[in-house]
Structures are given as C-alpha cells and as structure tokens.
Amino acid sequence: MKKIEAIIKPFKLEEVKEALSDLGIEGMTVTEVKGFGRQKGHTEIYRGSEYTVDFLPKIKIEVVLADSMVDAATGAVVKAAKTGKIGDGKVFVYAIEEAIRIRTDETGEKAI
Amino acid sequence: MLNALRRLPGLPFAALLTAVLCFAPCATQAQQNAGTAAPSPAAQAAAKPAASLEDRVAGLEAYINNADGTKTLPGVPGPGHNAWMMTSSALVLFMTLPGLALFYGGLVRRKNVLSVLAQCLGIAGLVAVLWWAFGYSLVFGKNFNSPFLGGSEFFFFNGVDSTPNTDYAFWVSQNVYAMFQLMFAIITPALIVGAIAERMKFSAVMVFVGCWMFLVYFPMAHMIWGISGFMNGIFNANAGIKAIDFAGGTVVHMTSGWSALVLCFIVGPRIGFKREPMPPHSLVLTMIGTGMLWVGWYGFNAGSAVAADVIAANAFTTTTLATAVAAFTWGVLEKLLRGKASVLGFCTGAVAGLVVITPACGFVNANGAVIIGVLAAALPYITVSALKPRLGYDDALDTFGVHGVGGTLGALMTGILATKQVNGNLKDEVLGRLFMSQVSAVIVTLVLATVATAVIAFALKAILGLRPTAEIESNGLDLADHGEEAYIS
Numbered sequence: 001m002k003k004i005e006a007i008i009k010p011f012k013l014e015e016v017k018e019a020l021s022d023l024g025i026e027g028m029t030v031t032e033v034k035g036f037g038r039q040k041g042h043t044e045i046y047r048g049s050e051y052t053v054d055f056l057p058k059i060k061i062e063v064v065l066a067d068s069m070v071d072a073a074t075g076a077v078v079k080a081a082k083t084g085k086i087g088d089g090k091v092f093v094y095a096i097e098e099a100i101r102i103r104t105d106e107t108g109e110k111a112i
Numbered sequence: 113m114l115n116a117l118r119r120l121p122g123l124p125f126a127a128l129l130t131a132v133l134c135f136a137p138c139a140t141q142a143q144q145n146a147g148t149a150a151p152s153p154a155a156q157a158a159a160k161p162a163a164s165l166e167d168r169v170a171g172l173e174a175y176i177n178n179a180d181g182t183k184t185l186p187g188v189p190g191p192g193h194n195a196w197m198m199t200s201s202a203l204v205l206f207m208t209l210p211g212l213a214l215f216y217g218g219l220v221r222r223k224n225v226l227s228v229l230a231q232c233l234g235i236a237g238l239v240a241v242l243w244w245a246f247g248y249s250l251v252f253g254k255n256f257n258s259p260f261l262g263g264s265e266f267f268f269f270n271g272v273d274s275t276p277n278t279d280y281a282f283w284v285s286q287n288v289y290a291m292f293q294l295m296f297a298i299i300t301p302a303l304i305v306g307a308i309a310e311r312m313k314f315s316a317v318m319v320f321v322g323c324w325m326f327l328v329y330f331p332m333a334h335m336i337w338g339i340s341g342f343m344n345g346i347f348n349a350n351a352g353i354k355a356i357d358f359a360g361g362t363v364v365h366m367t368s369g370w371s372a373l374v375l376c377f378i379v380g381p382r383i384g385f386k387r388e389p390m391p392p393h394s395l396v397l398t399m400i401g402t403g404m405l406w407v408g409w410y411g412f413n414a415g416s417a418v419a420a421d422v423i424a425a426n427a428f429t430t431t432t433l434a435t436a437v438a439a440f441t442w443g444v445l446e447k448l449l450r451g452k453a454s455v456l457g458f459c460t461g462a463v464a465g466l467v468v469i470t471p472a473c474g475f476v477n478a479n480g481a482v483i484i485g486v487l488a489a490a491l492p493y494i495t496v497s498a499l500k501p502r503l504g505y506d507d508a509l510d511t512f513g514v515h516g517v518g519g520t521l522g523a524l525m526t527g528i529l530a531t532k533q534v535n536g537n538l539k540d541e542v543l544g545r546l547f548m549s550q551v552s553a554v555i556v557t558l559v560l561a562t563v564a565t566a567v568i569a570f571a572l573k574a575i576l577g578l579r580p581t582a583e584i585e586s587n588g589l590d591l592a593d594h595g596e597e598a599y600i601s
Contacts, residue, residue, distance in 0.1 A: 044391060046456055047510060048497040051389040 001096040001109060002070045006061045007033070007089040008081040013059050019080040020063060023072055027112075029062040039087035058089060064096055066109045178419040180282050187275040190283030196420035197284045197292055203411025204295035208232055208302050211408050215401030215463070216306050219456075219509045222393040223588025224310040225598045231305045231317050236298050238318060242325055243294045244269055250330040251293065251338055252280065259342035259352060262334045266290075279339040281418040292415060293333075300329055300364045306509030307372030310390075311382045311585055314593040316578045320375075320568055327564040328367050332557060336363050343553045345542045354542045355553035356530060358427065359416035361471025361522035362557040369516020370558050371565040372507060378569040379578050381506035383585050390508075395455050402459040406435055409466045413473040426534050427473035430481035431466065434473075437485025438465025445493050460514060464492040467518035468525065475530035475538065484525050492517050523554050 008016055013030065020028060034055035041054040065073055074091050082088055101111040163171075163184045174181030175190045213232040217225045239247070245268055253263025266272050269290065277286040301321040308317070335342040336357045343362075345354030357363060382390065392398060413431040417424035442461025443453035468488035469481060476484065496513035507513060527550030532538040542549070572578060579585065584592040591597060 045450065045454070046391055047460060047513075048501045049390070051391055053389075 001064060001099060001112065002067060003062060003064045003094040003096050004070065004073055004077065005092045005094065006063075006077045006081065007035070007058050007091075008061065008077070009083065009087065009089060010057055010059045012081045012083075013061075015080040016061060016077055019076040020073060023069065023076055025063060025065065025069070025073060027063070031060045031062075033058050033060045037087070037090070056087070064099060064112050066112070175283060178283060178421040180278070182278060182282065189274060189276050189285040189288070193281070193283040193419045193421075194285055194288055196424070197281075197288045197415060197418065200411035200415025201288065201292040201295055203408045204292065204299065204415065205236075205408075207405050207408030207412060208295070208299045209236060211401050211404030212299060212302055213401065214397045215405060215459070216309060216509050218394040218397030218399075218401060219306075219392045220309050221390060221588070222599055223590055225393060225397075225590065226594050226596055227314065227589035228305060228309055230314060230594050232302050234314065234318055235302045235305070235321055238322060239298045239301065239325060240294060242322065243290075243297050247297060247325060247330055248272065248290045248293065250326075251333040252277070252290075254279070254338070254340050257340065259340055259348075259350075260331050260335060262330075262338050262340075284418055289418065292418075296360060296364060296412070297325065297329060297333070300360075300368050301325065303365070303368035303511055303515055304372045304375060306511035307376040307507045308379045309508040310589065311508075311580075312379055312578055313576075313580050314589070316572055316576055319576060320572055323568045323572075324371065324565065327568060328371065328561055329363075332367050332560060333363050335556075336360075336553075343549075343556065345546075345549060346537050353549050353552045353556065354546075355523075355549040356475060356526060356538070356542065356546070357471045357523065357553070358474035358526070359413045359470045361467070361519045361526065362553055365467045365470060365515040365519025366523065366554065366557045367519075367561045369512050369514070369519050370561040372511035373505070373516055374562045374565040375569055376505055376507050376512070378566065378573065382508065383582055385506045386504070392456065395459075398459055399455055402462055406462055406466065409435070409470075413466075413470060417474055423474045423535055426477070429478060430473045430476055430484075431469050433478055433481040434469035434485040434488060435462050435465035437482050438462060438468070438488040441486050441489035442493055445489060460492070460496070460510070461489045464488045464514050464518050467515055468522040470519070471522045472526040472529060475526055475535050477531060477534050480525075480529035480531070483529065484522070487521060487525065488518060491521050520554055520558070523550050523557075526550060 006016065010032075017028070034057055036054055036056055039056065041052055041056055044051050044053055061077070063073065070093060074093065077091055098107065099109075099111040100107050167184050171181040171184035173179075175185070175193075178193065209232060210229075213229045216232075217228045220228055248269065249264055249266035250262045253265045255263035255265045269287070272286050272290050274285040274287055276282060276284055277289060280289055301324055304321075304324075305317065334340075336344060336355070338344060339347055340350075341348055342351060343353045343355045343357075344351050345356045355362075384390070409431060410428055414424045414428040417427060439458045439462035442457045442464070446457045447453040465485050465488040468484050472480065472484060492510075492514050495517045496510045500507060500510070500513060524547070527547035530538060530543065530546060532540075532543060569578070580589065580592060
C-alpha cells in the first residue's frame with residue numbers, strides 16, 4: 001500500500017477529484033493548507049503600509065491505494081492539476097504499513 | 113498615591129461624574145426659579161395686542177426665508193427647520209455610532225476591534241455628560257464676555273428648552289441646537305482614537321478625552337462658532353480674526369488631526385510596528401462605516417446651516433460632489449501609481465473629500481467643490497503613502513493624514529474659493545482679506561491643539577500611564593480592557 005499526498009492549487013481540486021474517481025478510487029482526505037515553494041507569496045498594500053504575505057492557500061489531498069494503482073493515480077493527479085505555471089504544487093508518495101477499517105476490523109488492502 | 117491611581121483607573125471618572133451630579137440639583141433649582149420669575153414667551157405673545165395681518169404674514173415669510181420673525185412669533189420654533197435639525201442631529205450621531213466605529217474597527221486587527229468600538233461608545237457617554245453640565249454653555253453662552261470661552265448661563269442646560277436661541281438660529285429650538293452641537297463634540301475626540309488605536313489603555317483614553325474637551329474643543333468651538341468668538345468672521349463683527357468655518361474644518365478636523373499626531377508621538381508606536389504585518393482585519397466593516405460616514409455627513413454639513421434653507425441646499429450639493437470626486441481621484445491615483453485601485457483607497461478618498469469640503473460646503477459653489485475634491489485626494493494621498501512611511505510615526509489609522517492634513521487644506525481652500533453668491537452672510541470686509549484670516553485661524557488652531565494635547569498627554573503619562581503592559585498589548589486590548597472577544601469561533 002502507498003499514500004499519495006498532493007499539494008495543488010485550490011481551483012484544481014474538482015478536476016483532480018474527478019480524475020481520481022474515474023480511476024475507481026473511492027475515498028480521499030482533503031485539507032486547506034498554506035505554504036510556499038518557489039512561487040513565494042504576494043504583496044498587499046494598505047495605504048502607506050506594505051506587507052508581504054509569504055504563505056499562499058493550497059489544497060492538500062491524501063489518498064491511500066494498492067501498490068498497483070499508484071502510477072495511474074499519480075499520473076492522473078499531475079495531469080489534472082497542471083497549469084504549467086509556477087505554483088502548481090507537488091506530489092509525494094509514502095509507503096503505508098497497515099490500514100484498518102474501523103467498522104469491520106478488515107485490514108490491509110481490503111480496508112482501503 | 114500615584115500607584116493607587118494606577119491600580120484604580122476608574123477613579124477619576126467616578127469622581128468626575130459624582131462631582132457633576134452633585135452640582136446638578138442646585139442648577140436645576142435655579143432653572144425652576146428662573147422659570148417662575150419670567151413669563152413664558154407664549155404668554156407674552158398672548159398679552160400683546162393683536163398683530164396686523166401684514167406683520168403676521170411677514171412673520172411667516174421670515175420663517176420661509178430663515179429670517180427674524182420674532183416680532184409676531186417670539187419664542188416659536190419653525191417646524192420645518194426644527195425637523196431638519198433633529199434629522200441632522202441623528203445623522204451626525206450616526207457618523208460616530210456606528211459609522212466611525214466601524215470604519216476604524218475594520219482597520220484594526222481582530223484582537224482590538226472591540227476596544228475601538230468601546231472607545232467610541234465611551235466617548236459618546238462621557239462627552240454627553242460634559243456637554244450637558246458645562247460644555248454647551250462654555251461654547252455657546254456669552255456671559256463671560258470673552259472671545260475665548262462662552263459663559264456659565266447654560267450650565268446644566270439651564271434655560272435650554274424648545275425656545276430658539278436667536279443668537280444662533282431664529283427657528284430652531286435651543287435644545288435641538290444643543291443636541292446637534294453635542295454630536296459634533298462627540299465625533300471630534302472619537303476621531304483622535306484612530307491615531308492611538310491598538311495600544312492605549314481605555315481608562316487613559318477616557319481621561320485624556322475629558323481633559324481635551326475643556327482645553328481644546330470647548331475654547332475652539334467658541335472661538336469659531338460662539339457669538340462672541342475670537343475667530344467668528346460671520347456673526348461677530350468684533351472678531352479678532354475674521355475667519356470662516358462652515359461645519360468644522362478647524363474646530364473638528366484640525367483639532368482632532370493635529371492632536372492625534374502629537375498624541376501618537378507621545379504614546380509611541382505599537383509593539384512590532386514595521387516588523388510584523390498589521391493589516392486591517394475587515395475592509396468590509398470599513399466600507400460599511402465609510403458609507404455611513406458619507407450619509408451622516410449630510411447632517412454634519414447641510415445641517416450646519418442650522419436651517420433647511422438655500423445655504424443648506426448648497427452645502428448638500430457641494431458635499432456630494434467633493435466626496436465623490438475625492439473617492440474617485442484616490443482610486444485613479446492608486447491605479448496610476450501602483451496598478452490597482454483598492455477598496456481602502458476609495459474609502460479613504462471619500463472620507464478625505466468629506467473632511468476637506470466641511471469648512472467650505474456652505475461658502476463655495478459646485479465648481480469649487482470639484483476642485484476641492486481633487487485636492488482632497490491628492491494631498492492626503494501623498495501624506496499617508498509617502499510622508500508617513502518616511503517620517504516613521506505610527507498614526508495607526510491615519511487620523512493625521514486624513515483629518516489633520518485635510519482639515520488644514522479645507523480651511524485654506526475655503527479662504528480661496530468662498531463666494532458671497534453662495535452665502536449672503538459673507539461681508540465684503542471679511543472676503544477682502546479672507547485668505548490671511550484663514551491662515552491665522554489655522555495657526556491658532558494648530559498651536560492650541562498641539563500644545564494642549566502635549567500637556568495633557570505628558571501629565572497623564574506621569575500620573576496614570578498611557579499604555580497597557582506589553583503582554584496585554586500583544587494579546588489584544590479587547591480581552592484585557594473589556595473582557596470580551598469580537599469573534600468567537
């Protein structure tokens with residue numbers, strides 16, 4: 001099992017969700033996050049006062065999958081989230097040791 | 113002693129209020145005696161022989177023309193003028209509560225928004241009590257025979273009833289006039305709050321305002337508007353400086369703006385000023401407040417004619433034009449110089465336009481108002497976006513940049529653009545050297561406001577302390593001073 005963690009532009013969330021659903025992926029966790037990479041922040045000016053806002057709003061999607069699905073899923077996320085401009089985000093893949101479905105006590109790939 | 117005062121910051125108010133309330137019954141008694149001694153105006157009128165039809169028609173025409181109708185209608189307020197002045201009084205109160213409170217409240221950080229609202233509310237209550245007890249009389253009385261302070265005859269509103277005081281208005285009840293002027297006395301110190309927002313103890317703000325009213329506002333308002341005032345160029349033929357100020361460019365905006373500058377230097381900058389971001393927490397509130405200020409300002413400016421007459425109609429028009437032009441000009445300047453026209457820019461431009469047209473609105477025509485609108489955006493824009501960052505003072509919400517600079521500009525522009533086609537009360541001998549009179553009035557106002565503010569602030573700093581502890585300031589004043597939070601989430 002693997003976990004895909006993708007940081008994307010907020011307005012791309014719907015497209016990424018659709019792309020993952022099309023692969024038959026049935027669940028995901030979405031969090032509103034803030035951060036910066038090479039894109040950096042932006043400047044706000046209030047009368048004479050200028051502030052640099054370092055952290056930009058992003059969406060973090062977490063999906064846990066069977067190993068066989070990982071390549072297709074990462075490919076789908078990258079394709080759906082891409083605008084080609086700076087700030088599109090990143091995808092990370094983690095190894096997952098165990099999964100348990102609380103309702104049924106199922107474990108492993110059956111639980112995801 | 114000093115420590116005890118620090119620990120009991122409420123003590124000075126409690127003492128003040130008690131003293132005032134103890135005085136009141138004696139004064140009320142005197143008022144009742146006076147009431148029985150002199151027959152009421154209505155009774156006087158009834159006792160006279162019947163007036164001729166010509167005189168009675170002339171009295172009604174005087175009402176329509178806002179002229180002297182006391183021959184046949186003594187002591188009678190005119191319903192139309194009175195209705196407009198009650199409406200105007202409510203509009204001017206609306207400028208402070210909640211207009212200015214929201215305008216300022218939106219500009220501070222969320223941990224301090226209630227402190228700004230509380231200061232506006234506290235000032236409304238404190239100033240109303242001072243006004244009833246002493247303030248109205250010190251401004252609009254005349255038994256001191258002084259160009260600098262009014263008199264004692266109206267202490268505790270003695271004799272201030274629904275009969276007009278013809279020194280100031282033929283057709284407006286004196287109690288309505290006193291309420292109208294009270295609203296000005298409330299908003300003026302409330303404007304100062306913007307400069308020291310987010311870092312001055314509530315108790316220190318209240319004591320400062322109490323002292324400031326006696327040392328700055330009451331003398332200034334008498335000098336400009338009092339019938340025996342030193343700088344009342346319209347109604348006092350013996351005025352030392354024959355200056356004009358229709359609705360309070362010097363009395364309200366210059367005094368508050370320049371006092372704000374001095375006070376923010378003495379109080380010092382907010383902790384973290386220029387090191388950490390302090391953006392406005394809600395420009396939506398600021399926008400709502402701006403709209404309320406603009407609407408309320410019609411009472412402030414057109415109401416300052418103290419009648420629903422031709423001068424009021426002119427003031428209503430010039431106020432609209434100058435404000436709209438200034439708001440738009442500020443937006444254009446931002447678009448040209450920075451690439452984006454901002455909501456805060458439009459709001460600030462509107463308020464600057466309102467400030468600058470204030471002394472001029474009943475003296476200049478529509479074209480004058482448009483010229484004033486353009487300048488009202490340009491000069492405060494330079495002050496808040498170039499001068500302030502360079503000089504490094506922490507006028508948190510730009511009270512000085514908008515009201516100090518705008519009020520001064522307005523007083524001077526009134527001297528250039530005033531015309532007697534708009535206001536027949538402008539005499540040639542006043543108009544002749546009006547600009548120099550305006551310059552003199554600006555200097556007197558500036559010196560009085562800055563010196564008195566420095567004296568009060570340094571005294572308070574020694575006795576009571578002006579600022580909360582660093583920990584309280586960084587946690588926000590709302591919790592420490594008021595025990596509340598604005599937004600529970």
